[in-house]
Amino acid sequence: MKAERINQYYFHDVNTAPGKLGRRSFLKNLGGGIFVVFALGGYGCKPRKEGDIPEFNAYLRVREDGQIDCLSGKIEMGQGANTSIPQVLAEELEVAINQVNMIMGDTELSPHDDGTWGSMTTRFHDPIIRMAAAEAREVLILLASEEMKLPVSQLKALNGKIVDKNDEENSLTYAELTKGKKIIRSVTEKPVLKKPGEFKIIGKSQLRTDSLPKVTGKALYSADIHLPGQLYARILRPPAHGAKLVSSDTSAAIAMNGVRVIQDNDLIVVLHTSFEKAEEALKMINAKWEIPPSKADNETIFGYLVKNASESNILYHGGNMDAGKKEAAFLFENEYHDGYKAHATIETHTATALFEKGKLTMWASSQTPFGTRQEVAEKLGLAKENVHLKQIFLGGGFGGKIYNRQATEAARIAKLVEGTPIQLMWSRQEEFMYDMFRPAAVMKLHSGITKEGKINFWDFNIYCAGDRGTQLFYEVPNHKTTTWDKSDLHPFGTGAWRAPGNYSTTFARESQIDIMAHKIGMDPLEFRLQNMKEGRALNSLRLAADKFGWTKTKQPVGIGRGIAVGEDAGTLVTVIAEVEVDKTSGKVKVRRVVVGQDMGQVINPEGVIIQAEGCVNMGLGYTLTEDVVFNWGEVKSSNFSDYQIPLFSMIPEIIETSLADAMDQPPQGGGEPAIICMGAAVANAIFEACGARLFRMPFTPERILNALK
Amino acid sequence: MEEKTKFELNGKEVEVLVDKNQTLLWTLRTNFNLTGTKYGCGEGYCGSCTVLMDNEPVRSCGIAMTEVNGKKVFTIEGLEKDGQLHPVQKAFIAHDALQCGFCTPGMIMNAVGLLMKNPEPSRQEIIDGMEDNLCRCGAHTRIIRAIETASVEMKGGSQS
Ligand code: FES
Ligand code: FES
Numbered sequence: 001m002k003a004e005r006i007n008q009y010y011f012h013d014v015n016t017a018p019g020k021l022g023r024r025s026f027l028k029n030l031g032g033g034i035f036v037v038f039a040l041g042g043y044g045c046k047p048r049k050e051g052d053i054p055e056f057n058a059y060l061r062v063r064e065d066g067q068i069d070c071l072s073g074k075i076e077m078g079q080g081a082n083t084s085i086p087q088v089l090a091e092e093l094e095v096a097i098n099q100v101n102m103i104m105g106d107t108e109l110s111p112h113d114d115g116t117w118g119s120m121t122t123r124f125h126d127p128i129i130r131m132a133a134a135e136a137r138e139v140l141i142l143l144a145s146e147e148m149k150l151p152v153s154q155l156k157a158l159n160g161k162i163v164d165k166n167d168e169e170n171s172l173t174y175a176e177l178t179k180g181k182k183i184i185r186s187v188t189e190k191p192v193l194k195k196p197g198e199f200k201i202i203g204k205s206q207l208r209t210d211s212l213p214k215v216t217g218k219a220l221y222s223a224d225i226h227l228p229g230q231l232y233a234r235i236l237r238p239p240a241h242g243a244k245l246v247s248s249d250t251s252a253a254i255a256m257n258g259v260r261v262i263q264d265n266d267l268i269v270v271l272h273t274s275f276e277k278a279e280e281a282l283k284m285i286n287a288k289w290e291i292p293p294s295k296a297d298n299e300t301i302f303g304y305l306v307k308n309a310s311e312s313n314i315l316y317h318g319g320n321m322d323a324g325k326k327e328a329a330f331l332f333e334n335e336y337h338d339g340y341k342a343h344a345t346i347e348t349h350t351a352t353a354l355f356e357k358g359k360l361t362m363w364a365s366s367q368t369p370f371g372t373r374q375e376v377a378e379k380l381g382l383a384k385e386n387v388h389l390k391q392i393f394l395g396g397g398f399g400g401k402i403y404n405r406q407a408t409e410a411a412r413i414a415k416l417v418e419g420t421p422i423q424l425m426w427s428r429q430e431e432f433m434y435d436m437f438r439p440a441a442v443m444k445l446h447s448g449i450t451k452e453g454k455i456n457f458w459d460f461n462i463y464c465a466g467d468r469g470t471q472l473f474y475e476v477p478n479h480k481t482t483t484w485d486k487s488d489l490h491p492f493g494t495g496a497w498r499a500p501g502n503y504s505t506t507f508a509r510e511s512q513i514d515i516m517a518h519k520i521g522m523d524p525l526e527f528r529l530q531n532m533k534e535g536r537a538l539n540s541l542r543l544a545a546d547k548f549g550w551t552k553t554k555q556p557v558g559i560g561r562g563i564a565v566g567e568d569a570g571t572l573v574t575v576i577a578e579v580e581v582d583k584t585s586g587k588v589k590v591r592r593v594v595v596g597q598d599m600g601q602v603i604n605p606e607g608v609i610i611q612a613e614g615c616v617n618m619g620l621g622y623t624l625t626e627d628v629v630f631n632w633g634e635v636k637s638s639n640f641s642d643y644q645i646p647l648f649s650m651i652p653e654i655i656e657t658s659l660a661d662a663m664d665q666p667p668q669g670g671g672e673p674a675i676i677c678m679g680a681a682v683a684n685a686i687f688e689a690c691g692a693r694l695f696r697m698p699f700t701p702e703r704i705l706n707a708l709k
Numbered sequence: 710m711e712e713k714t715k716f717e718l719n720g721k722e723v724e725v726l727v728d729k730n731q732t733l734l735w736t737l738r739t740n741f742n743l744t745g746t747k748y749g750c751g752e753g754y755c756g757s758c759t760v761l762m763d764n765e766p767v768r769s770c771g772i773a774m775t776e777v778n779g780k781k782v783f784t785i786e787g788l789e790k791d792g793q794l795h796p797v798q799k800a801f802i803a804h805d806a807l808q809c810g811f812c813t814p815g816m817i818m819n820a821v822g823l824l825m826k827n828p829e830p831s832r833q834e835i836i837d838g839m840e841d842n843l844c845r846c847g848a849h850t851r852i853i854r855a856i857e858t859a860s861v862e863m864k865g866g867s868q869s
Pocket of ligand 2: 078346395396807808809810811812813843844845846847848
């Protein structure tokens with residue numbers, strides 16, 4: 001899938017499932033068992049014409065030995081899908097979770113999938129998997145009914161068997177029922193699903209299923225593939241984005257023992273059996289570059305964006321803005337800034353590839369294996385079928401690994417050295433250069449309240465942060481939300497970062513709410529409660545406030561608490577942070593964070609808590625320390641020494657998560673919501689602690705000291 | 710210049726002929742196919758390449774093979790004893806102290822080294838000891854808990 005389409009999905013409408021795509025007929029080549037095919041993103045899975053295999057993008061199989069295979073185009077990057085998917089499957093099929101084998105993201109074995117992003121898996125994948133499992137259960141019951149000569153109504157599934165309800169000893173195992181059969185079914189009608197009250201596995205905490213290989217070093221990531229004769233590839237990179245190669249001299253590199261240098265138009269590659277030798281040779285290349293003039297740097301970028309963003313889009317509009325403004329007792333006009341952030345996954349972009357006999361085989365750290373296949377096939381002029389992306393673990397993704405530049409580079413190199421396997425692992429510096437950064441953004445907010453503290457006017461202009469999660473859950477009679485953007489506005493590639501744009505807009509909105517509350521001396525919780533409609537946002541706020549034990553009491557000197565509410569991926573979330581600020585150094589320590597989440601049905605409560613903790617801990621980075629330093633196309637942040645991601649000493653001692661009891665509601669996303677609130681919650685807490693109001697993330701000691709002046 | 714280096718790797722005497730400036734990280738990964746030791750930054754900032762050298766946690770991306778001569782090196786692959794996971798490995802599993810798992814080998818090796826020196830660390834001592842190991846998934850909270858649990862279990866003297 002093209003980057004634009006991904007961005008379109010990712011920044012905007014993540015509340016609709018992606019369409020089902022393509023039809024695969026590989027079932028023919030598979031062995032026996034009961035197959036249930038299904039489509040992610042839709043309940044129907046109908047054949048195009050009578051008797052045809054229906055369109056599908058996932059399937060499960062009850063194997064002849066009674067084990068269950070689930071083949072899915074999703075990938076595992078730490079989010080825990082390889083635990084939550086088996087959980088829902090095991091629930092409906094009445095098997096143990098360890099009887100389920102997950103096969104993920106292999107383009108030959110798994111059916112097509114758009115990619116793993118946007119908190120889609122739990123919301124759109126799991127419900128379908130449950131239905132498929134329920135369908136398989138019905139097939140097994142039918143088979144048992146024939147063999148046991150008992151009516152279907154007298155049978156049920158229990159612990160990997162179909163049993164006689166009147167005499168549970170009278171039973172047949174799934175293996176016995178499946179032996180020698182090949183049955184293909186699709187989920188065409190909604191099968192009967194278990195009711196929440198009947199759940200044995202869904203809603204119960206489950207340890208990760210992939211910990212053992214990960215704690216023993218056996219889990220394989222893309223750089224861990226070693227093929228005989230494999231060479232490490234290093235690419236000559238420009239000093240800045242947009243730089244043009246004027247001249248290059250590779251003779252010194254070529255003279256080095258064992259080095260192979262290949263050149264294909266703009267691509268200059270050094271290959272060696274040793275990564276470090278290849279690196280050394282790369283440094284021997286004498287290249288001259290022409291760097292385009294700078295238009296902005298990390299300080300001036302905000303003005304540049306506002307000036308140059310042109311295409312505007314009114315998202316929401318209601319009431320009468322002029323009247324609202326006139327009637328307001330107090331008006332507030334503020335501008336909020338957020339700089340570029342890197343994904344900075346500890347695993348850099350990597351691909352190991354072999355091109356042989358017209359076919360490319362590849363292991364790539366990619367959140368979109370099928371998109372990668374498509375792109376690589378197009379670039380190399382191959383048929384899709386001749387590109388095979390294999391299943392592999394990812395060392396983190398967060399939206400950064402959906403663009404696959406390293407995969408197309410590796411494919412190109414592999415084709416140039418046909419027959420020799422190559423590995424392209426980006427160095428940390430390359431990772432900082434070619435990351436598709438989370439875009440810098442500007443938010444202009446003009447709002448007003450009545451004397452009683454009712455918001456009656458809200459004019460929100462968003463530059464470069466998209467519209468994800470911007471629908472107002474406060475009751476405001478006169479409001480307007482406008483987004484501004486333009487393609488190719490940024491000095492380098494930008495893209496989706498865990499809950500795109502939502503961290504920037506939430507920072508602005510929730511800071512503004514706080515500012516308004518403080519202006520009239522109202523408690524920020526009370527202010528929110530009185531301005532919010534009844535609903536899931538309010539639920540999450542109450543959950544968090546209760547758990548936190550919010551009171552109106554004045555806090556000790558240097559201690560402050562801050563609230564932020566947000567919506568992402570169908571989940572309503574409130575974060576309350578407690579911080580300590582040292583007024584002389586400007587240093588902030590976040591001591592405690594409470595997350596309240598209304599996210600519908602919860603499959604794996606512990607998994608949800610882990611994701612919430614991950615959001616809090618990761619979120620502290622963009623809030624307190626992370627900022628990409630650059631001068632236009634020259635990215636100056638090049639390693640963790642000049643781009644500080646969260647450290648053990650930064651994380652809060654206490655993180656608590658409180659979930660709404662909504663087992664009868666559809667499940668919603670859990671991997672992203674809490675992170676959007678971290679900036680605003682901490683900003684508001686800093687204000688309560690020391691009176692410094694911050695309008696730009698991250699909140700460095702210097703900025704805090706400046707705000708105190 | 711290629712040179713012979715002899716050292717003990719996960720309890721076995723080994724010998725390898727590589728450039729003397731080649732780092733331990735790439736020797737482990739390329740020459741021994743021990744890929745549990747990860748490259749994260751190559752410059753000593755992230756800790757994902759941490760191994761034990763003479764019981765000291767070190768960053769293998771910054772250690773030249775000349776320095777490894779005669780040393781005892783332990784990697785994540787060598788932590789199991791008689792088919793038994795090390796208490797730190799067990800505790801990581803029990804606490805779900807990982808997500809993507811990429812930082813995990815380095816975290817575990819650093820924690821093992823920490824507990825060798827200080828078998829009963831306080832929470833603050835764990836934080837200080839783990840400070841320079843980076844995790845992007847935000848598993849810190851559980852990593853601290855796992856190390857606390859492992860410390861308690863190891864007090865029984867089951868394994869060092
Ligand atoms: S790879 Fe050695 S410290 Fe990062
Ligand atoms: S678990 Fe992913 S980096 Fe630590």
